[in-house]
Amino acid sequence: MKTVQLVKYKNQEWSYIGKQQQLKAPLVLVFGNRYALEDDSIYQEIRGLFPDGHIVFGSACAEISSNTVNEESITITAMEFEKSHFLIKTSNVLNKDLDSFKTGNDLIDQFPEYNLKYVFVVSEGSFINGSQLTKGMTTSKSNNLLITGGLCGDDERFEKTLASYNENPKEGELVAIGFYGNSLEITFSIYGGWTPFGPERIVTKSKDNTLYELDGQPALDLYKKYLGDKAKDLPGAALLYPLNVTSANEKQSIVRSILNIDEEENAVILAGDIPENSKVQLMMTNVDNIANASERAARQALEFRKNKPEIALLVSCIGRKLVLDQRVEEELDEVIEVLGSDITISGFYSYGEIAPFHGEIACQLHNQTMTITLISE
Template identity: 80%
Template structure:
């Protein structure tokens, strides 16, 4: 496996991270600030760098590379596989009447199942229902196929997200990269580092990803009471206080971020679905807990591997980025230190992370986690 990485800040030239190499028909992952990816010639610009490359775009809240976290920039990771193959398929949720389950199911079905080891997903983060998308992808998964990835981001603006394959980035797009190869070894892990606090309440009214009532009281009013003075900074302030959700249908609790609020309905809009009768608690964290959770995820992903990883996909959450603030690079540095030399690190800060729980096979939508996927040929 050969890789190169480049980064470009606004109005500046491309800078290589490490040495430049000639790659043949590489997979080219382009994560960047949405404003920079909206340029009408962005695809042609990347194609000029990689004329025979398979170019996948995704807007992000920040980009992760082998040496740091980049913001207000575009980061490229180009990968030439020597023993493995990949196949890329796309779908657009705007073309399926916003049916996220069908979009996910049909997208995975596009990938031939014979020899398929792993799928990395770069998804729209605005129109998609991430919970239904992951359910759909898992529904077409007959052979315990590992699926990880994330929902594209737009920093704290929440205006629009973009993705594409071999064309200018656009809204509603979902890209699935299927990896094939007898010697391909893939492992993963996720960790959060958040701690529940306060009383546990029952979801008494919810529909899809909209939470209306907790303990028969308006959800938004209760949430504002918890936040106190910080309520004036909603919805942004909510990313610092996500919800721990326990459902009778799931063995493990899941974290849900609040993406928006509805003052008229006194409701909150979550990044994923929430079921009635679930139990909910608020969560909080700090920089050290975030960094330690990323370290644990890296160590767990390395457990029982036969070979050292050559490539690491990292998808972290915008909420974690807000907590880390000026120290955002610390959680990535923890991962890089655990992985050691030889592994190229690529990824982005997202609106939602896609992965199974550790020890399970069905992928789910997570919030506020560091998701690590390790690959070697």
């Protein structure tokens, strides 16, 4: 496997990260700031760099490369596979009745099953219900197909997200990359590092990803009470205090970020579904816990591997980035220390991470986690 990485900051030229080499028909992952990806010439510009490349775009809250976390920029990771191959499929949720479950099911259903080992998903992050999307993707195939990826981001603006395949980035787009080949070895892990605190409450009224009542009381009022002075900074402040959700039909609890608030309904809007009768607790963390969680995810992803990984795909959460702030690179440093400096790392900070729980098969939507997928051929 051969790889090349480049980065471009505002009003600057492209610069290589590491060595420069020619690639044949590479997979080209382009993660970048939404404003930068709105440039009408961006697709043709990158097509000029990779004339025979398969170019996948995704807007990000920050980009992850082999040596740093890039912000207000565009980062390219191009990879040439020598023993395996990939297939790319897309879907768009605009101009149609949005059924997130069906969207996920139909997207994965486009892939021929024979020798399909893994799918990496770059999904729009503004309209989709990530919980239903992942359920739909999981039920599409009968075999134990690994699916990881993330929801595109737009920093703390939450205005719109962009994605595309071989065209200028656009709203509402989902892109899935299917990897085929007997020589492929794919492993993954996911870990958070957040700690529940305060009383456990019962969800007494909810619909899909909107939480109306906890213990019979308006959810937004209760949440504001817990935040105290920080309530004036909602909805942004909510990313620092997500919810730990334990559903009756799930073996493990899941973290849910609050993406917005509805003052009129006195409700909070989450990144994924929150079923009625679930148990809910607030969560908090610090820089050390986040860094330690990233290290643990990297070590778990290495477990049981036969071959040394060549590519690491990382998807982390905007909430983690906000906690880390100026120390955001510490999360990546922990991963590099475990995986080694000779592996190519690509990824982005997202509005939601797609992966199974560690040791399970069915993918789910997660928030506030570090997801690591390791690939070799």
